[in-house]
Amino acid sequence: MDMQGVVGVYSKQGACTKSLHVLYGVQHRGQESSGLTAAGDNSLRTWKGKGLASGVFSERFRSFMHPNDYAVIGCASGENADNGFPPVESRHHGRFVFSVALDGYFPREGGTNEEVVARSLHQYLSKGHGFTDALAETMRKHRDAYYSLVACVWDREESVSRLYAARDERGVRPLYVAANDASSYVASESAPIDVLENMGEHFTVRRDVTPGSILCIDDGGIEETQVLEPRRAHCVFEWVYFGRPDSVIEGRTVHAARKALGHALVELHGLRDEYGITEGTPDDLVVIPVPDSGRSVCTGVAEGLGFTADEGVIKNAYMGRTYIIDNPEFRKLASDLKHNVIRETVDGKKVIITDDSIVRGTVSESIAQNLIKAGAREVEFLVSYAPIFHPCFSDPPDKPLAARPYEGKSLEEIGSLISQGLPSINRVRYNDEEHILEAVGLPRDHICTYCVSGRSPFKP
Numbered sequence: 001m002d003m004q005g006v007v008g009v010y011s012k013q014g015a016c017t018k019s020l021h022v023l024y025g026v027q028h029r030g031q032e033s034s035g036l037t038a039a040g041d042n043s044l045r046t047w048k049g050k051g052l053a054s055g056v057f058s059e060r061f062r063s064f065m066h067p068n069d070y071a072v073i074g075c076a077s078g079e080n081a082d083n084g085f086p087p088v089e090s091r092h093h094g095r096f097v098f099s100v101a102l103d104g105y106f107p108r109e110g111g112t113n114e115e116v117v118a119r120s121l122h123q124y125l126s127k128g129h130g131f132t133d134a135l136a137e138t139m140r141k142h143r144d145a146y147y148s149l150v151a152c153v154w155d156r157e158e159s160v161s162r163l164y165a166a167r168d169e170r171g172v173r174p175l176y177v178a179a180n181d182a183s184s185y186v187a188s189e190s191a192p193i194d195v196l197e198n199m200g201e202h203f204t205v206r207r208d209v210t211p212g213s214i215l216c217i218d219d220g221g222i223e224e225t226q227v228l229e230p231r232r233a234h235c236v237f238e239w240v241y242f243g244r245p246d247s248v249i250e251g252r253t254v255h256a257a258r259k260a261l262g263h264a265l266v267e268l269h270g271l272r273d274e275y276g277i278t279e280g281t282p283d284d285l286v287v288i289p290v291p292d293s294g295r296s297v298c299t300g301v302a303e304g305l306g307f308t309a310d311e312g313v314i315k316n317a318y319m320g321r322t323y324i325i326d327n328p329e330f331r332k333l334a335s336d337l338k339h340n341v342i343r344e345t346v347d348g349k350k351v352i353i354t355d356d357s358i359v360r361g362t363v364s365e366s367i368a369q370n371l372i373k374a375g376a377r378e379v380e381f382l383v384s385y386a387p388i389f390h391p392c393f394s395d396p397p398d399k400p401l402a403a404r405p406y407e408g409k410s411l412e413e414i415g416s417l418i419s420q421g422l423p424s425i426n427r428v429r430y431n432d433e434e435h436i437l438e439a440v441g442l443p444r445d446h447i448c449t450y451c452v453s454g455r456s457p458f459k460p
C-alpha cells in the first residue's frame, strides 16, 4: 500500500519552476526521493536525488532549467533509493525519447514499475506505433496493473515536447488535471492545484483524470483518449489516510470524509452513552488526535460527542516517517523521539485518542505508554479505519498485520484482542466497512476495500 506523488506540467513559460511548485504539494505521498525530467531543447534531462524536493532542488537546479522545456514531469517517491528511483528516463533510438513516473503497481514483472512501462512502450514504439498508441497498447496489455502515470516525451521527428498522463481503468490511485490557455498541470491530488490558484493562476479545466484514459498535452491543448471503459475501484485508503485533507478526490473532500468517519465511530459504538456524556465537556475525559493522521477524524468524533477536542500529543515535524521502518525496535525508537505529550491535557484523565489506522500497533502502543507516563488514567484508541486483514496487492503477502489472525470475529472482539496485545491501551474501537463506505460517500461499487473485505477488484 505504498504510494507516490506524481506531477506533470506543460507550459511555454517556466515549466520547470512550475513543476517544482506542484511537486512540493504531493511530497506527503513519498519522502525517500524526488525527481524531475524536462523535455525540450532536443533532449530530455532528469534531475533526481534522495530526500525531499526542497533538498534535492537546490540553487544548482537553475542550470538545469531551459527556456524551451515545455513538458516536465516529476515525482515524490517512497521507493527505496538503493533500487534506483523514478522518474525513469528511456533513450529510445527512434523517433521518441521519454521519461515515466507513476503511482501504482505492475505485478509479476522484473524491475521497477517504471521500467516495466518503459520496456512495454519500447516494444510498441519499435513496431512503429505513435506514442499515444504505444501507451494505449501498454494499458490494454496490463489489465492487472494500476497506475496514475505521467510521461514527458521529446518527439525528434516533429521537434516538439509533449506531456502525457494516464490512469488505469479502475482509478485505484488519484490523478487530477487543471488547465488554462497557457498551461496544463497534472498532479496526484487537487491540493497543489488550489495552491497555484491562490498564487494567481486561473483554470478553465479542473477535474479528476477519467480512469482508463490518456491525456496527451502539447501546444494544441489537451487531447483525451478513452482507452478502456472505467471499472472504478478507488482505493478507500486515499480518503482514510493517503490523501491530503485539503484535497478533493473524485468530488469528495478528504477532510470531510475523515470527519464523517469520526461521526461514524461515535454512532457505531454509541459513544455518547458509553462515556456518559450529558452536556458540555466532561472534566475527566479528553479527546485528542494522533498528529497528523488522526486530526480530521478527531474533529468528527468531537463534533459527534458534542464537545471540543484538545491537543495532547505533539509531533516533531522534522523527524520524518516512522511507518516505513521495518525493525519494530527502531520504529518504537523513532516514534518515541517524534512524539511528546502535553501533561496538562491528559493528567488524571481518561484519554480518547483518534488515529486513522492500526497496522502493526507499534506506534499506537508507544504513544499510549507516554500518555500513561504523563498521568492518563486510561487510554482508548478510536480508529477511523477497520481492522486490516489482507495485505494490499503491492505489499508482500506476509506483511505483519496486527488484526490478521482475527478475521471473522466481531468488531468488538477484535478491538479487545488487539488492546490485550498492546499493554498501555485499554480499548480499541474500529469502524466497519459499512460505515466507512458511507462516510466516503461515493457509490460503494466504485471503492476498493480489499484490505478489509478481501473482495478484490482484480478478481471478478
Ligand code: 5GP
Residues within 6 Å of the ligand: 001, 002, 241, 290, 293, 321, 323, 324, 355, 356, 357, 358, 359, 360, 361, 362, 363, 364
Ligand atoms: P503501526 O500500527 O504499523 O505501528 O503504524 C500505524 C500508523 O502508520 C498510523 O498512524 C498510520 O497513520 C500510519 N500508516 C498506516 N498505513 C500506512 C501506509 O500504508 N503508509 C504510511 N506511510 N503510513 C501508514
Ligand code: MG
Residues within 6 Å of the ligand: 290, 291, 292, 293, 294, 355, 356
Ligand atoms: Mg499516523
